[in-house]
Amino acid sequence: MSLRFHKMHGLGNDFVVVDARTDPVAIDADRARAIADRHTGIGCDQIILIGPGSDTDVSMRIWNADGSEVAACGNATRCVPVLVGRDVSIRTAAGILHAALEGDGATVDMGKPSFDWNAIPLAYAMDTRALPLAWGELANPVAVNVGNPHVVFFVPDVHAVPLETLGPDIEYDLVFPERINVNIAHVLAPDHLVMRTWERGAGLTRACGTGACATFAAGRLLDLLAPSARLDLPGGSLRLAESGDGHLLMSGPATHVFTGEASL
Structure with missing residues (x-):
C-alpha cells in the first residue's frame, strides 16, 4: 500500500499531511510513529489527516511523532487552507476552527481559551493563574x-x-x-x-x-x-x-x- 502525502511546515514545525477527503487512509499510533521517524520514515513533528467534513468543509486529525493523538495544532491548522486553496471551516476534536488564507499563510480563529482547572485538566483544583508548583x-x-x-x-x-x-x-x-x-x-x-x-x-x-x-x-x-x-x-x-x-x-x-x- 502506498501513501501519497504533502510535506508542509509552519515556522519549521513540520508535518506530513495526508489528504483523505476522497480516499480514506487508516492512521493509528504505530503507523504515525513509523511515518514520523526521521531515520526510517518520512520524518515530521506531527502527522495531519485531512478528511471530509459532515458539518464543515473538512475535518482534521493530528498525531504527534510519538504516536499520541491530540485535539489541536495551530501551525497545522494554518496549513489546511494553503493546501486546499481556499478559506475553510475545519472540524477538529477541539471543535470547529475557521481558517482564512492571508499573505503567505493564514489567519485562524482558535476560539476562546479556558482557564478552568477541569478543562486543562489538572489532577485536582488549584489556581490556574499561578499554579502553586x-x-x-x-x-x-x-x-x-x-x-x-x-x-x-x-x-x-x-x-x-x-x-x-x-x-x-x-x-x-x-x-x-x-x-x-x-x-x-x-x-x-x-x-x-x-x-x-x-x-x-x-x-x-x-x-x-x-x-x-x-x-x-x-x-x-x-x-x-x-x-x-x-x-x-x-x-x-x-x-x-x-x-x-x-x-x-x-x-x-x-x-x-x-x-x-x-x-x-
Whole structure:
C-alpha cells in the first residue's frame, strides 16, 4: 500500500499531511510513529489527516511523532487552507476552527481559551493563574487550554532556561493527567515577546501554534500584553490578537515543501 502525502511546515514545525477527503487512509499510533521517524520514515513533528467534513468543509486529525493523538495544532491548522486553496471551516476534536488564507499563510480563529482547572485538566483544583508548583527555576505558571493543555512561565531570559531538561519533567508530572505542553516567555513590550516551547509528544520545537496562543492568552490574563502582539519563536514570528468576543486570532505563514509517495 502506498501513501501519497504533502510535506508542509509552519515556522519549521513540520508535518506530513495526508489528504483523505476522497480516499480514506487508516492512521493509528504505530503507523504515525513509523511515518514520523526521521531515520526510517518520512520524518515530521506531527502527522495531519485531512478528511471530509459532515458539518464543515473538512475535518482534521493530528498525531504527534510519538504516536499520541491530540485535539489541536495551530501551525497545522494554518496549513489546511494553503493546501486546499481556499478559506475553510475545519472540524477538529477541539471543535470547529475557521481558517482564512492571508499573505503567505493564514489567519485562524482558535476560539476562546479556558482557564478552568477541569478543562486543562489538572489532577485536582488549584489556581490556574499561578499554579502553586515549581520545577527547578520554573515556578507558578499559568495553566490554560487552547484546544491543547499548556502551562506558561514568564521568565527574564528564555535562552537561560534548560527547557530540554525541565520540559519532560513538567510534561510527565502526575498533576497533568493528559500530560502538558510547556512554554517559557519573556515580554519585551506589551505588543512583543519571545518564547520557546517543549511540546507534548514532540519535545523542543521550532514553533508551536497552540503554545503561542496559550502564551498570548496567559499574557492577557496577567495584563502583560496588549490586545495584539507579535510572538517570536525559534522558527519565526506569529501575530496574535484578541477579538471583541474573546476569541484568539492567530496569523502566520504556512509552507508547502513537496508532494511525495511512500510505501506503507
